Amino acid sequence: MTAPTIKVVDLHKRFGPLEVLRGVSFEVRRGVVVSMIGASGSGKSTLLRCINHLETPTSGDVLIDGESLCFRNGVDGERKPRSLAEINRIRRNLGIVFQQFNLWPHMTVLGNVVEAPLRVRGLPRKQAMDVANACLARVHLAEKATQYPARLSGGQQQRVAIARALAMEPKVMLFDEPTSSLDPELTEEVLGVMRELARDGTTMIVVTHEIGFARDVSDRVMFLHNGLIEEEGPPEALFGAPKSERLRQFISKHLR
Amino acid sequence: MSESLHQALDLSLFWEYRNVLLHGLAVNFYVFAASAILALLVGLGAALARVNRLWPLRALGTLYVEMFRNAPEYIMVVWVHFVLPLLLSYLIRSRLEFNPFASSVIGLGLVYSGYFAETFRAGIEAIPLAHVEAGRSLGMPEWLVFRRIVLPQVVRRMLPESVNQFISLFKATTIVSLIAVPDLMYDVTMITQQEMRPLPLYTGAALTYFVVVLAGSSALRALSERWRAKIYA
Numbered sequence: 001m002t003a004p005t006i007k008v009v010d011l012h013k014r015f016g017p018l019e020v021l022r023g024v025s026f027e028v029r030r031g032v033v034v035s036m037i038g039a040s041g042s043g044k045s046t047l048l049r050c051i052n053h054l055e056t057p058t059s060g061d062v063l064i065d066g067e068s069l070c071f072r073n074g075v076d077g078e079r080k081p082r083s084l085a086e087i088n089r090i091r092r093n094l095g096i097v098f099q100q101f102n103l104w105p106h107m108t109v110l111g112n113v114v115e116a117p118l119r120v121r122g123l124p125r126k127q128a129m130d131v132a133n134a135c136l137a138r139v140h141l142a143e144k145a146t147q148y149p150a151r152l153s154g155g156q157q158q159r160v161a162i163a164r165a166l167a168m169e170p171k172v173m174l175f176d177e178p179t180s181s182l183d184p185e186l187t188e189e190v191l192g193v194m195r196e197l198a199r200d201g202t203t204m205i206v207v208t209h210e211i212g213f214a215r216d217v218s219d220r221v222m223f224l225h226n227g228l229i230e231e232e233g234p235p236e237a238l239f240g241a242p243k244s245e246r247l248r249q250f251i252s253k254h255l256r
Numbered sequence: 257m258s259e260s261l262h263q264a265l266d267l268s269l270f271w272e273y274r275n276v277l278l279h280g281l282a283v284n285f286y287v288f289a290a291s292a293i294l295a296l297l298v299g300l301g302a303a304l305a306r307v308n309r310l311w312p313l314r315a316l317g318t319l320y321v322e323m324f325r326n327a328p329e330y331i332m333v334v335w336v337h338f339v340l341p342l343l344l345s346y347l348i349r350s351r352l353e354f355n356p357f358a359s360s361v362i363g364l365g366l367v368y369s370g371y372f373a374e375t376f377r378a379g380i381e382a383i384p385l386a387h388v389e390a391g392r393s394l395g396m397p398e399w400l401v402f403r404r405i406v407l408p409q410v411v412r413r414m415l416p417e418s419v420n421q422f423i424s425l426f427k428a429t430t431i432v433s434l435i436a437v438p439d440l441m442y443d444v445t446m447i448t449q450q451e452m453r454p455l456p457l458y459t460g461a462a463l464t465y466f467v468v469v470l471a472g473s474s475a476l477r478a479l480s481e482r483w484r485a486k487i488y489a
């Protein structure tokens with residue numbers, strides 16, 4: 001058995017008096033697709049943002065290939081919080097796709113995708129361009145390279161956002177409700193690309209409301225409730241024979 | 257038409273001195289360009305102070321902006337030319353003088369840095385945090401996020417408003433003749449003393465400024481519209 005690519009250890013997140021995450025632990029191994037489902041407010045998105053350190057966890061840790069994202073060992077063996085520069089370095093291993101795409105409107109599609117390989121990975125321009133074009137091809141948007149994001153449909157923008165994250169060649173791809181702000185007829189093209197990534201062996205953590213996607217594509221499903229993992233397991237077990245009452249209610253609400 | 261009105265609108269005298277006056281206009285451009293650059297750089301710095309996490313920096317930025325934005329250009333230019341060197345001389349204990357050109361650039365630059373700081377600040381605050389987070393999540397360091405993602409969008413957003421400020425700044429360069437910078441208005445005053453016919457010269461100067469400002473601002477507006485149209489489709 002290989003070591004986990006990503007390991008979340010007793011993660012807590014508190015916003016003032018509100019404890020959004022109340023001790024979440026799990027592991028994801030290489031090539032595994034995990035879906036996170038749960039009602040809004042259950043902490044799914046916060047969990048994803050904590051994994052990526054866009055939110056600083058109140059306590060707990062995230063390990064990527066065994067390396068802590070939150071702490072480093074000081075000279076005296078003491079655990080110290082990492083500096084922003086260190087977090088940035090480790091964070092390169094995690095690609096995140098947001099609900100609202102968040103493409104940079106002043107750059108072309110290719111510009112959006114080439115930015116990180118060029119300036120963060122420091123690849124030579126020619127090589128960075130090749131990487132970017134290959135990533136655009138993977139999301140089937142090679143022909144839109146010179147367009148500006150504003151000219152693209154929501155589904156196309158989200159696929160560019162996926163290509164932008166892929167261009168860093170991350171070890172894990174995080175998806176934060178990637179289809180929630182899309183019209184129903186556009187969600188399929190994005191889910192299609194995600195299915196292809198899963199088939200290619202990409203390690204993925206997907207926060208989603210798409211029960212169909214969670215059931216068909218993921219190796220494991222986690223059901224979050226009130227900041228805790230209420231139930232987890234292979235999709236057949238979780239959707240076929242849910243143990244918790246809350247999960248049963250959630251499924252019946254979402255699978256009409 | 258009355259004789260005096262006819263004389264006031266007769267531009268032949270203005271045309272006669274066109275070479276001198278053109279040199280004066282060039283000086284206006286130099287002062288404008290140098291003070292615009294100063295105002296933009298200092299304005300950006302002040303804006304960054306105003307959006308900083310640390311409150312003492314924010315307070316300092318606000319104090320700076322309010323001080324210079326609310327100072328009349330006329331007084332600032334004179335103050336920088338005559339009082340600031342005295343103050344600095346006292347501080348460094350040796351005699352210091354500014355040449356009129358430098359004083360004009362510093363005076364106008366400081367006043368307009370106050371305006372530009374506010375434009376920059378509004379622009380920075382209008383950039384969605386999500387764009388910044390997208391950069392951070394790819395491992396971009398903060399300064400790279402600012403330089404590549406925030407600043408280019410801020411510049412595009414602030415273009416329409418900055419055109420107005422550039423116009424004001426260019427018009428404000430007409431006051432530098434007060435401290436004997438040889439600009440267009442300075443030449444007009446000199447020629448008036450020889451020819452004793454100020455009115456046609458002022459008419460000519462007014463027309464010149466009108467044409468220059470209109471042409472410059474139209475070009476800038478067209479340019480900024482074209483640039484923005486690509487993004488905000």
